[in-house]
Amino acid sequence: MKKILVTGATGQIGSELIMTLRNRYGAGNVLAADIKPALNDELTQPGPYYRLDVRDLSTLKQIVTANNIDTIFHLASLLSAVAEQKPQQAWDVNMNGLMNVLEICREYRCALFFPSSIAAFGTETPSMDTPQDTIQRPTTIYGITKVSGELLCDYYFHRFGVDARGLRYPGLISSKTLPGGGTTDYAVDIFYAAIKSQHYACFLRADTQLDMMYMPDALDAAITLMTADSTQLKHRNAFNVTAMSFTPQQLAAEIQKHIPEFTITYSVDPLRQAIADSWPRHMNDSAARTEWGWQAQFDLPAMVKDMLLNMRLLN
Ligand code: NAD
Numbered sequence: 001m002k003k004i005l006v007t008g009a010t011g012q013i014g015s016e017l018i019m020t021l022r023n024r025y026g027a028g029n030v031l032a033a034d035i036k037p038a039l040n041d042e043l044t045q046p047g048p049y050y051r052l053d054v055r056d057l058s059t060l061k062q063i064v065t066a067n068n069i070d071t072i073f074h075l076a077s078l079l080s081a082v083a084e085q086k087p088q089q090a091w092d093v094n095m096n097g098l099m100n101v102l103e104i105c106r107e108y109r110c111a112l113f114f115p116s117s118i119a120a121f122g123t124e125t126p127s128m129d130t131p132q133d134t135i136q137r138p139t140t141i142y143g144i145t146k147v148s149g150e151l152l153c154d155y156y157f158h159r160f161g162v163d164a165r166g167l168r169y170p171g172l173i174s175s176k177t178l179p180g181g182g183t184t185d186y187a188v189d190i191f192y193a194a195i196k197s198q199h200y201a202c203f204l205r206a207d208t209q210l211d212m213m214y215m216p217d218a219l220d221a222a223i224t225l226m227t228a229d230s231t232q233l234k235h236r237n238a239f240n241v242t243a244m245s246f247t248p249q250q251l252a253a254e255i256q257k258h259i260p261e262f263t264i265t266y267s268v269d270p271l272r273q274a275i276a277d278s279w280p281r282h283m284n285d286s287a288a289r290t291e292w293g294w295q296a297q298f299d300l301p302a303m304v305k306d307m308l309l310n311m312r313l314l315n
């Protein structure tokens with residue numbers, strides 16, 4: 001990785017990935033791009049920032065060729081809850097955007113990182129110890145675009161030799177940028193509420209268990225996979241990765257260890273509850289451990305402590 005483009009760069013992952021990549025590979029070698037303007041100077045300075053709609057193939061091509069890009073982290077996407085409100089737009093952005101990026105990777109020999117999700121599974125998948133290779137019949141439009149994206153990446157590798165790699169991320173928790181409209185967003189919102197008003201009304205049921213990961217681990221996973229020895233990769237793409245698995249009730253109890261006055265109530269949103277109920281509770285990520293040495297650093301207590309520390313400093 002010498003010249004890197006990150007699409008969807010102002011989002012929850014992109015806003016932190018850009019900084020990590022710029023520190024490692026040099027600010028001028030990591031280009032940020034998003035359909036939205038950059039919200040702060042961190043993204044536009046010191047490295048380059050482009051306005052880009054990933055559905056616009058010619059602008060994408062222009063950016064890649066003008067900058068000799070060799071690696072693309074393709075993060076631009078609509079997330080699960082937003083996608084359910086706008087299914088046609090979700091298909092357009094998630095699929096046509098990915099197709100454009102894959103075509104550019106084929107033509108200009110770029111490597112690709114594509115983040116899939118626990119959403120790529122469905123109700124027929126084993127929900128505990130979810131295998132790497134198993135049935136995938138998602139019931140959400142977001143999940144359908146993720147399975148299709150996984151298959152498209154595999155196709156471009158086998159058919160055209162595009163080095164397309166990817167992870168199935170669980171819900172991601174971070175303190176820098178708010179999540180963009182997913183079902184696991186509660187696990188970030190709860191920290192803002194805990195600090196502001198010591199109370200949170202959760203949109204998922206108390207016992208909704210889902211896989212989760214703290215952002216430093218998510219960034220580390222992406223970069224480690226992209227720099228892994230390709231001869232060791234049997235799957236290459238769509239690796240299950242997880243770090244912790246908990247319910248809203250368990251997360252609230254961990255926060256209460258630091259903020260005893262914190263309380264939680266439940267005001268269930270049927271749409272997001274149905275999405276969460278269709279996802280696995282805990283994935284088996286042994287393929288990632290074996291093939292490229294995946295190992296999470298943060299468990300639930302460590303993540304909560306670090307989140308509160310960062311957010312108290314930020315607020
Ligand atoms: P996000 O919603 O925070 O950011 C997505 C970004 O894409 C936004 O900045 C948005 O402006 C941009 N975007 C939307 N449409 C675009 C278009 N047409 N052209 C260019 N940019 C466009 O999402 P995120 O949490 O940063 O997720 C990034 C990727 O990781 C997505 O593919 C998502 O599905 C995947 N993922 C995220 C999580 C999570 O918990 N955050 C979990 C699993 C997978």
Ligand code: SER
Nearest residue numbers: 079080117182183184
């Ligand atoms: N966190 C994401 C979402 O809830 C999962 O991909 O949409």
